[in-house]
Amino acid sequence: xxxxxxxxxxxxxxxxxxxxxxxxxxxxxxxxxxxxxxxxxxxxxxxxxxxxxxxxxxxxxxxxxxxxxxxxxxxxxxxxxxxxxxxxxxxxxxxxxxxxxxxxxxxxxxxxxxx
Amino acid sequence: xxxxxxxxxxxxxxxxxxxxxxxxxxxxxxxxxxxxxxxxxxxxxxxxxxxxxxxxxxxxxxxxxxxxxxxxxxxxxxxxxxxxxxxxxxxxxxxxxxxxxxxxxxxxxxxx
Numbered sequence: 328x329x330x331x332x333x334x335x336x337x338x339x340x341x342x343x344x345x346x347x348x349x350x351x352x353x354x355x356x357x358x359x360x361x362x363x364x365x366x367x368x369x370x371x372x373x374x375x376x377x378x379x380x381x382x383x384x385x386x387x388x389x390x391x392x393x394x395x396x397x398x399x400x401x402x403x404x405x406x407x408x409x410x411x412x413x414x415x416x417x418x419x420x421x422x423x424x425x426x427x428x429x430x431x432x433x434x435x436x437x438x439x440x441x442x
Numbered sequence: 443x444x445x446x447x448x449x450x451x452x453x454x455x456x457x458x459x460x461x462x463x464x465x466x467x468x469x470x471x472x473x474x475x476x477x478x479x480x481x482x483x484x485x486x487x488x489x490x491x492x493x494x495x496x497x498x499x500x501x502x503x504x505x506x507x508x509x510x511x512x513x514x515x516x517x518x519x520x521x522x523x524x525x526x527x528x529x530x531x532x533x534x535x536x537x538x539x540x541x542x543x544x545x546x547x548x549x550x551x552x553x554x
Binding site for chain 1: 544
């Protein structure tokens with residue numbers, strides 16, 4: 328049982344380049360989400376999904392796209408990277424309760440630098 | 443929108459002593475969940491404790507307990523018998539309807 332996995336662990340991009348951060352979970356969780364963590368701040372929700380084919384925006388969605396074609400995978404796409412997107416990115420998953428998501432299990436994070 | 447405030451950027455505690463980390467939140471919802479997560483230098487986010495808003499009883503997990511005051515929208519974390527391994531960033535979070543918000547965190551130092 329690997330839990331939540333993320334690739335790559337580190338990435339350096341040039342401004343304007345595109346890339347996809349990968350996230351996978353093997354716990355059959357309906358809910359998956361992406362966060363970014365900037366220095367001096369907590370995690371901020373970018374996008375989330377409550378099941379295959381269903382995605383929604385979080386607190387800071389601009390500049391990012393997501394899709395959810397399977398229960399296991401939830402990739403995050405940066406269409407045209409900007410220095411403001413330099414951050415540590417976390418993927419998380421959880422089961423869903425009546426009042427919202429249950430305890431989220433986090434991946435190890437991806438440190439992204441945009442030059 | 444929901445917000446979470448952690449008013450203590452840094453705290454320190456002597457090993458074996460007790461420390462309390464503060465958290466206040468704002469939400470218009472009556473049904474939500476509250477969490478404390480720990481982030482050690484490894485960067486991994488680790489769940490410390492969880493509280494359902496509809497439960498009046500404060501959650502406890504071994505040396506960790508919370509003081510949940512729903513009317514005051516306060517959710518503090520008490521760590522008893524502090525250990526060197528407790529040193530980390532601690533984040534308070536609220537979730538409702540799949541929207542999760544985190545506080546800015548409190549850095550806890552444990553002195554031997």
